[in-house]
Amino acid sequence: MARIIVVTSGKGGVGKTTTSAAFGTGLALRGFKTAIVDFDVGLRNLDLIMGCERRVVYDFVNVIQGEATIGQALIRDKRLPNLAVLAASQTRDKDALTQEGVGRVLDDLSREFDYVLCDSPAGIEKGAHLAMYFADDAIVVTNPEVSSVRDSDRVLGLLASKTRHAERQDGKVNEHLIITRYAPKRVSKGEMLSLQDVQDILSIPLLGVIPESPTVLQCSNAGTPVILEDKSEAGQAYGDTVARYLGESRPLRFVEEEKGFLRRLFGG
Amino acid sequence: MATRPSSISRVQACELKGAGFTFTVLKVFDADPERIARQVTRRIQQAPDFFKGAPIVLDLQAVPEGDWDLSALVERLRALDLVPVAVRGADGAHEQQARTLALGVLAEGRPAAGEPRPTVVEATPTTRLVTEPVRSGQQIYAKGDLVVVGPVSHGAELLAEGSIHVYGALRGRALAGLRGDRSARIFCRVLEAELISVAGYYRLAEDVEPALRGQGAQIYLDGENLHVLPL
Numbered sequence: 001m002a003r004i005i006v007v008t009s010g011k012g013g014v015g016k017t018t019t020s021a022a023f024g025t026g027l028a029l030r031g032f033k034t035a036i037v038d039f040d041v042g043l044r045n046l047d048l049i050m051g052c053e054r055r056v057v058y059d060f061v062n063v064i065q066g067e068a069t070i071g072q073a074l075i076r077d078k079r080l081p082n083l084a085v086l087a088a089s090q091t092r093d094k095d096a097l098t099q100e101g102v103g104r105v106l107d108d109l110s111r112e113f114d115y116v117l118c119d120s121p122a123g124i125e126k127g128a129h130l131a132m133y134f135a136d137d138a139i140v141v142t143n144p145e146v147s148s149v150r151d152s153d154r155v156l157g158l159l160a161s162k163t164r165h166a167e168r169q170d171g172k173v174n175e176h177l178i179i180t181r182y183a184p185k186r187v188s189k190g191e192m193l194s195l196q197d198v199q200d201i202l203s204i205p206l207l208g209v210i211p212e213s214p215t216v217l218q219c220s221n222a223g224t225p226v227i228l229e230d231k232s233e234a235g236q237a238y239g240d241t242v243a244r245y246l247g248e249s250r251p252l253r254f255v256e257e258e259k260g261f262l263r264r265l266f267g268g
Numbered sequence: 269m270a271t272r273p274s275s276i277s278r279v280q281a282c283e284l285k286g287a288g289f290t291f292t293v294l295k296v297f298d299a300d301p302e303r304i305a306r307q308v309t310r311r312i313q314q315a316p317d318f319f320k321g322a323p324i325v326l327d328l329q330a331v332p333e334g335d336w337d338l339s340a341l342v343e344r345l346r347a348l349d350l351v352p353v354a355v356r357g358a359d360g361a362h363e364q365q366a367r368t369l370a371l372g373v374l375a376e377g378r379p380a381a382g383e384p385r386p387t388v389v390e391a392t393p394t395t396r397l398v399t400e401p402v403r404s405g406q407q408i409y410a411k412g413d414l415v416v417v418g419p420v421s422h423g424a425e426l427l428a429e430g431s432i433h434v435y436g437a438l439r440g441r442a443l444a445g446l447r448g449d450r451s452a453r454i455f456c457r458v459l460e461a462e463l464i465s466v467a468g469y470y471r472l473a474e475d476v477e478p479a480l481r482g483q484g485a486q487i488y489l490d491g492e493n494l495h496v497l498p499l
Contacts, residue, residue, distance in 0.1 A: 150404055150421070150422055150423060151404075153403050153404040153421045153422070153423070154403060154404040154405045154423065156401075156403050157402075157403025157404060157405050157406045157424075158405075160400060160403070161406075200419075200437070201419070201421065201422075201439075203401050203418060203419055203436075
């Protein structure tokens with residue numbers, strides 16, 4: 001049986017899809033059979049970030065409605081043989097998803113894969129609810145600013161009450177926090193919440209911190225999961241994050257302000 | 269369920285004590301269970317947490333004399349998650365029916381002599397303990413005191429008929445003494461609440477002295493004034 005991981009945030013634009021693509025690719029790089037499912041029906045993006053938008057024939061909704069098999073709809077990644085993407089439908093809306101249908105698709109995927117990542121849409125309505133409902137683990141993606149943190153807090157409340165584990169009372173969803181777009185310089189200027197501030201409010205374990213980086217945008221535009229750019233800070237930070245998820249211990253990097261040339265020379 | 273301190277339970281198995289409770293009284297004017305159920309449902313929808321499992325006393329004084337079925341009414345109320353515990357002001361036949369339904373029969377205004385019914389004991393307010401963080405959008409209701417071990421986020425709401433104790437940061441709303449208990453208090457280790465209230469008297473975050481923000485504090489009612497004092 002696969003572990004089902006939901007990548008969620010409440011707020012839009014914080015990096016859910018970027019994280020889903022990077023994290024899923026990271027698990028595949030470690031040799032795990034991984035599928036990433038786009039739950040954002042109507043606002044399909046994952047295929048772009050993964051660079052497979054020209055190969056989408058069937059989508060998630062087609063599979064739910066029995067118009068295609070899961071094998072027909074899965075898009076195998078060209079870089080990694082053990083990675084696959086299930087695209088969302090662009091022409092439908094969230095009502096096309098049903099709990100029973102989503103459960104069936106995830107069951108099918110669970111048989112073939114080690115990890116199934118559910119890339120949640122923003123908000124807390126049907127699409128987001130179904131993306132989290134079957135999860136074993138949750139990755140909550142947050143930007144270091146107050147509205148994002150509050151929305152993540154709301155989502156954590158839902159994870160504790162509106163998931164299958166909560167309803168069946170057979171354990172709880174493991175919650176992990178990833179803080180994206182972190183800019184230490186702006187934190188020390190007081191323009192951004194610090195790691196400590198975010199953790200104080202959310203009080204869940206921190207899985208990783210991804211620094212603000214132009215590479216992320218470049219990778220999105222190029223359809224390359226940022227974790228494959230292993231020279232970039234953001235790529236390395238995602239690599240650390242995947243390692244921590246798999247139980248390895250990695251120190252936090254890229255969270256201190258980089259010292260200027262002179263300060264580096266003379267210490268301080 | 270109330271838990272007894274072990275020191276007492278070692279000496280004796282139980283103890284009889286007189287205690288007064290506030291009950292919601294359902295005054296019945298018309299003995300049609302369906303009409304009553306419809307009206308009660310509307311009220312419940314306004315405050316589901318308040319009424320869930322609430323013990324109620326049926327006041328039958330105003331019902332015109334006649335032959336009607338008390339058990340049908342009780343059944344309808346139970347289906348709405350209410351717990352009828354006693355009747356008062358019933359005529360002879362309905363008093364008898366209440367007894368067969370294991371309901372208490374209250375004399376006008378005060379409980380009849382005799383031992384309390386077990387269902388009345390169930391209604392004793394107990395402390396509600398919450399060990400998980402209370403997240404934005406969550407609402408916690410306690411019929412007695414409320415103890416929260418973790419933080420209470422912005423946009424979360426604590427409602428208690430008794431006092432509220434928060435050991436993490438209190439960033440959401442806290443309303444104590446919800447049914448008018450003016451002696452209820454709010455205690456917290458880090459006061460960053462959006463709103464605090466005791467027995468309907470409230471203060472918004474901006475009405476709290478800035479020096480008290482982020483500090484341990486207790487909030488209590490003195491006459492018409494809601495005081496916030498450092499702990």
